[in-house]
Amino acid sequence: MSDAATAPVRPRPVVRAWPLYVGGFLGPYASTMVTPMVHEVAHGLDSTPELAAGAVTAYMLPFAALMLISGTLSERWGRARTMQISLLLFVVASAAAALAPTMGAFLAARAAQGATNAFTTPLLVAAITDLVPRARLGRALGLFAGMQAAGQASSPLVSGPAAAVDWRLAFVFPAGVGLVLALFPPTMTAPTTGRDRPSPRPSLRDLANRDLATACVLSLLCYLAAVGLTVLAILRAEEEFGLGPWQRGLLAAVFGIAGLLAASLLGRRLDALGPRHTGITMNMLLAVGLLLAALGPSLALLATGIAAVGVAVTGLRTTINAVAATSTPTNRAGAASLALSFQFFGGALAPLLWVPLHGAHGAAGFAATAIAPAVAIAVLAVARPGRSARSGHRAR
Known part of the structure; x- marks a missing residue:
């Protein structure tokens, strides 16, 4: 035997x-x-x-x-x-x-x-x-x-x-x-x-690569727009449509519910299309949702814009996480944490930038939030992320 x-x-x-x-x-x-x-x-x-x-x-x-x-x-x-x-x-x-x-x-x-x-x-x-x-x-x-x-x-x-x-x-x-x-x-x-x-031994030096830098920029721009939407949409709902506290809470929940319902489909699209094409598509949807929420003449269109932004942000979260975590096989958690930190710094900056602009220019100031996804599309057109992801997974 x-x-x-x-x-x-x-x-x-x-x-x-x-x-x-x-x-x-x-x-x-x-x-x-x-x-x-x-x-x-x-x-x-x-x-x-x-x-x-x-x-x-x-x-x-x-x-x-x-x-x-x-x-x-x-x-x-x-x-x-x-x-x-x-x-x-x-x-x-x-x-x-x-x-x-x-x-x-x-x-x-x-x-x-x-x-x-x-x-x-x-x-x-x-x-x-x-x-x-x-x-x-x-x-x-x-x-x-x-x-x-x-x-x-x-x-x-x-x-x-x-x-x-x-x-x-x-x-x-x-x-x-x-x-x-x-x-x-x-x-x-x-x-x-x-x-x-x-x-x-992982180090911070491992994080100096182009794909991770791209993920960090996209992360900041995504939440610069998304948090701007959540703040300004609630202001608009109260000022223009007279919504009370619980009604505004339900309106805000549309953002997360739409993202949850679309998450599975968005993940499959990322697998099929790759990070660059998915990122461009989601930023286009983000821009459309922001403009609809800012300029739509009815409460239904405001809610539709919020839902579109919720879907886009979920798709961008997925894309950014994939690019970041696969950019640095020797320090995956370090890469993921760096991109996530830029996300929340973008969210912290959003009210400081968009609320005064909205106060000064009204709907046009709200619509200016669409500048963020426009910049993100330009970044994706130049950076072409995903090379590190492919090589990192071949090496695994």
Whole structure:
């Protein structure tokens, strides 16, 4: 009898992929969960709505800033270890927010939530890129983008009703999701590699490549337009169409719902067409949606424009994540985190740019948001991203 016949059969390693997509839900959900309950938080902490609204900024700033380096650090420390520790710290931060006795303590807890999520979101993108064959990567990242859209859309639908009872209860849901993910962590690398981090040692120098630079620019431009839309559309809905708070909330939810419904199709289109053609198509749709939301003479056309932007942003999230994570095989998480940080810096810049322009020029100022996707199309025409993606997957 041969040695091969008597050798013990090794069990196939278990790949736990579902937490990767649930984790994609958690980041956008946590970022916007305070928005529907600003007044309840302010009242409960004997503060003002203006200070309570700062909870979004308190979350976003450390989230975006740390993502400049969080992916690279996570690759060095080990993806699985970093993911589990970060999730547990997110649960602690969520509990601290729920139990905060003062506004200062509440804002500090929100900053801690953002800081911990900076070490989870890019790892999820990197893990999906490692685990999924190239031919199906677009579909997988499309599902991830759809879960992000679901998190953004469901946040007001969960935290709003919870705040009607007690705003502190709103933090139970994200803490519970984080705890489940920590107890049942996702598979972070392909089992065949037998390692938790790449070799050679990842560094920030690995990130100096043209495809990643393109992804960062596209990421900034995408959210510069998208966040401008979410702010200005709500202003227009109130000023021109007289919508009340709950009606404006439903209108805003159209953005995330449309992205969620289109995510699977958009992922398949990315697999079929590649990042350059998909990126150009999605930016064209983004420009049309922005113009429709800015200039459409009816509420129905405003809602249609918001839905079109929601679809386009989900498609662009998928495309940008694919280009970024495949641009640097030696430091996938670092590349993903850098592109994501530009996304949120673009979102932070949007109100500072578009709100004054809208105040000065009305509908024309709103329509100016379409400049961002126009610039993105020009970038795609010159940069032609995807070369690193093809070579990176051949090397895997």
